[in-house]
Amino acid sequence: MQPPSDILDLVNEARARGEPFAIATVVRTVSVTAAKAGAKAIVLADGSISAGWIGGGCAKSAVLRAAHEAIRDGQPRLVSIQPEDLLDVKQVKPGELKDGIFYARNMCPSQGTMDVFVEPVLPRPHLVILGASPVAVALADIARRMDFFITLCAPTADRPALGVVDRIVDGFDLPAGVAAGDFIVIATQGRGDSAALKAVLGATARYIGFVGSMKKFAALRRDFEASGLVAAAMDDIRSPAGLDLGSITPDEIALSIVAEMIEVRRRGQRHA
Structure with a gap:
């Protein structure tokens, strides 16, 4: 995982190029998760991660989808990736938006919870x-x-x-x-x-x-x-x-x- 200072340098470089991207930041984890709070990644408009790391496939697909939508409409998103039993307790379904949070299912055996804030960074019009x-x-x-x-x-x-x-x-x-x-x-x-x-x-x-x-x-x-x-x-x-x-x-x-x-x-x- 790249140090936060390196990620910020890459963010400034992407801004200078005038290309749209999103910054995904892990803000909270519960139980066992691959990435911990503070982990960051830069997600490009094509859905690829150009730098950083926010965990494996358990979280990646949901975060990339949220980043793509954030770049498209310019709105930030908070994504909560949780095991299915916790989603049932909250009475929410994967992909549902409730109280400003987008929920996704964690299919990994670790069954941890990870909250990721996705912030679009768009070039000046x-x-x-x-x-x-x-x-x-x-x-x-x-x-x-x-x-x-x-x-x-x-x-x-x-x-x-x-x-x-x-x-x-x-x-x-x-x-x-x-x-x-x-x-x-x-x-x-x-x-x-x-x-x-x-x-x-x-x-x-x-x-x-x-x-x-x-x-x-x-x-x-x-x-x-x-x-x-x-x-x-x-x-x-x-x-x-x-x-x-x-x-x-x-x-x-x-x-x-x-x-x-x-x-x-x-x-x-x-x-x-």
């Missing part, structure tokens, strides 16, 4: 902003406070009021590595609308929004169709971007967009 308009600047500021990783794409001459962002791209080309789970907002507001829209056509992202009126967006679509571009990809772009809060100022518009992105990001993660 990535927001790509095209443009350096007042709304773009406000959006970068608010989204960064919501822990988004911010990439801003805009010509150098258009960035005098730029605040703090994580990465800058000169022009409207999307950075390499934009993934299906990322967020894209076109906030050019008249300075490069067409070029920015062309850059995102065909991009695969969780959210693509356009800051502007439906009338402007429709006019841009007509221009694209007239020039022979396939504009069907514009069907997936939210225009105008943001929840309908009656926003008027750049800060209000940016807030409505961040609120909509959070709604999209957290959809399905909250439990009733």
Whole structure:
């Protein structure tokens, strides 16, 4: 078993790579168990253990299943692996959630009990902003406070009021590595609308929004169709971007967009 300090070093390395994973920590054991309280393991999204140890097959399958689900929905879990007779006493079935605890059956001859806390560690959501308009600047500021990783794409001459962002791209080309789970907002507001829209056509992202009126967006679509571009990809772009809060100022518009992105990001993660 690796020392806890080594595990923490590996956790920091995994964070730096931006990959999702979960930390499984044994928090309590009763009777005979292979792993003891304090044992840790790093579980990757594919269900493999990249480092550490939390016991043998008696506990491993339940913990890996819980880690996979935690990475998927972003929620931590407490898993209690117990022999069947103790589950019967508690009147719970394997796989059942009761009082915030997921129960699993320990099939090993040792018949011990092990409680494991599974905590997902997810990378910061990535927001790509095209443009350096007042709304773009406000959006970068608010989204960064919501822990988004911010990439801003805009010509150098258009960035005098730029605040703090994580990465800058000169022009409207999307950075390499934009993934299906990322967020894209076109906030050019008249300075490069067409070029920015062309850059995102065909991009695969969780959210693509356009800051502007439906009338402007429709006019841009007509221009694209007239020039022979396939504009069907514009069907997936939210225009105008943001929840309908009656926003008027750049800060209000940016807030409505961040609120909509959070709604999209957290959809399905909250439990009733």
